[in-house]
Amino acid sequence: MAISTPIARAPFAADPLASRGRRFAEPESRSRNDFRRDCDRIIHSAAFRRLAHKTQVFVYHEGDHYRTRLTHTLEVVQIARSLARALGLDEDLAECLALAHDLGHSPFGHAGERALDACVHDYGGFDHNAQALRLVTDLERRYAHFDGLNLTWETLEGLVKHNGPLLTRDGRPTARYAARGVPAPILAYDRVQPLELASFASAEAQVAAIADDVAYDAHDIDDGLRADLFTLEDIAAVPLVGAIVVEIDRQAPRLDPARRVHELIRRLITRMIEEVTAESLRRLAALMPQSVADIRAASEQVIAFSPAMQAGDKAIKGFLYPRMYRHERVMRVMDDAEQVVRDLYGHFAANPADLPAEWGEGLNDAATRARRIADYIAGMTDRYALIEHARLFPATPELR
Numbered sequence: 001m002a003i004s005t006p007i008a009r010a011p012f013a014a015d016p017l018a019s020r021g022r023r024f025a026e027p028e029s030r031s032r033n034d035f036r037r038d039c040d041r042i043i044h045s046a047a048f049r050r051l052a053h054k055t056q057v058f059v060y061h062e063g064d065h066y067r068t069r070l071t072h073t074l075e076v077v078q079i080a081r082s083l084a085r086a087l088g089l090d091e092d093l094a095e096c097l098a099l100a101h102d103l104g105h106s107p108f109g110h111a112g113e114r115a116l117d118a119c120v121h122d123y124g125g126f127d128h129n130a131q132a133l134r135l136v137t138d139l140e141r142r143y144a145h146f147d148g149l150n151l152t153w154e155t156l157e158g159l160v161k162h163n164g165p166l167l168t169r170d171g172r173p174t175a176r177y178a179a180r181g182v183p184a185p186i187l188a189y190d191r192v193q194p195l196e197l198a199s200f201a202s203a204e205a206q207v208a209a210i211a212d213d214v215a216y217d218a219h220d221i222d223d224g225l226r227a228d229l230f231t232l233e234d235i236a237a238v239p240l241v242g243a244i245v246v247e248i249d250r251q252a253p254r255l256d257p258a259r260r261v262h263e264l265i266r267r268l269i270t271r272m273i274e275e276v277t278a279e280s281l282r283r284l285a286a287l288m289p290q291s292v293a294d295i296r297a298a299s300e301q302v303i304a305f306s307p308a309m310q311a312g313d314k315a316i317k318g319f320l321y322p323r324m325y326r327h328e329r330v331m332r333v334m335d336d337a338e339q340v341v342r343d344l345y346g347h348f349a350a351n352p353a354d355l356p357a358e359w360g361e362g363l364n365d366a367a368t369r370a371r372r373i374a375d376y377i378a379g380m381t382d383r384y385a386l387i388e389h390a391r392l393f394p395a396t397p398e399l400r
Contacts, residue, residue: 010088020153035092053381079211097208104131108337115341130183158205206303240312336397
């Protein structure tokens with residue numbers, strides 16, 4: 001199916017002219033709508049720039065061609081805009097949520113997040129979605145009249161709920177948060193500006209979430225092959241991937257290895273986008289939503305993989321988990337990275353006076369101190385975390 005031609009704006013697309021607005025009133029821009037303005041604020045934020053030096057899977061000195069959080073984010077943006085265009089959604093809001101979705105990640109990927117979560121377990125833990133909300137509503141301090149970026153309600157809603165509702169209709173945490181509850185920073189902000197935590201987010205937010213899945217399925221295969229953690233023949237055992245490899249070899253026999261891999265990655269992304277588009281159109285046709293409110297009130301997400309592609313996605317992740325994410329080489333580096341984060345947290349908890357001046361003010365109780373230290377460490381790049389560790393400790397892992 002051809003999906004490159006833009007279709008008419010759907011009645012259920014988010015409308016910047018009908019935005020619920022910002023927490024702090026501001027004059028309207030004469031040149032940009034509200035969602036475009038949100039995109040620009042995120043791009044110009046310090047948190048966004050730091051993504052260039054934060055780990056996706058491989059730390060920065062493993063090589064220059066592996067994805068970072070920033071390059072991953074840009075790939076998610078491209079996929080999200082493609083899906084939004086095909087479905088008649090608001091491309092600016094989809095882009096905005098793709099740009100923001102990883103802002104809250106700590107250094108060293110999920111290893112850093114695990115370590116930081118353990119460090120502040122007694123004070124509510126650490127959740128990268130909650131941290132992203134803190135960044136854009138409080139920790140970015142650049143504007144004259146407010147803290148944070150003062151983003152629209154629709155952007156904040158999508159940032160918090162892009163993976164689905166956080167509460168059930170009767171107010172209980174959904175399965176994802178059943179064990180530990182909804183993160184405290186999200187609940188605290190919701191009391192100030194309610195984000196309707198029991199409903200789905202806009203279709204644009206759902207597009208950003210599934211674009212994240214498509215991007216990391218594809219680029220983790222690419223990075224894993226580049227790192228020699230597995231071969232193309234190994235990953236071709238996954239039926240979805242194997243079918244594409246057979247197609248490539250039939251259409252372009254004797255292709256050199258690098259081009260063969262690139263053909264796989266681009267065709268996999270295209271196939272997944274096409275499947276998401278077809279399945280989402282099917283669900284939308286069944287629901288017949290006439291407004292974004294109908295999307296929020298739906299009983300299931302409207303942007304999704306088809307059952308066949310859902311199985312393909314699950315098979316890819318099932319292959320990558322033991323062969324890449326839990327590979328001995330990767331785990332050795334990530335174990336060392338977790339220790340770096342634990343060391344930094346332990347030092348600043350014992351010596352809060354060693355925090356930079358702007359981070360060390362008002363630490364009147366243990367909970368505030370724990371959250372402030374977590375904020376400081378979460379904002380570090382991989383490189384800065386290692387520099388700080390080397391400054392404070394006699395030996396620092398090389399993470400190789």
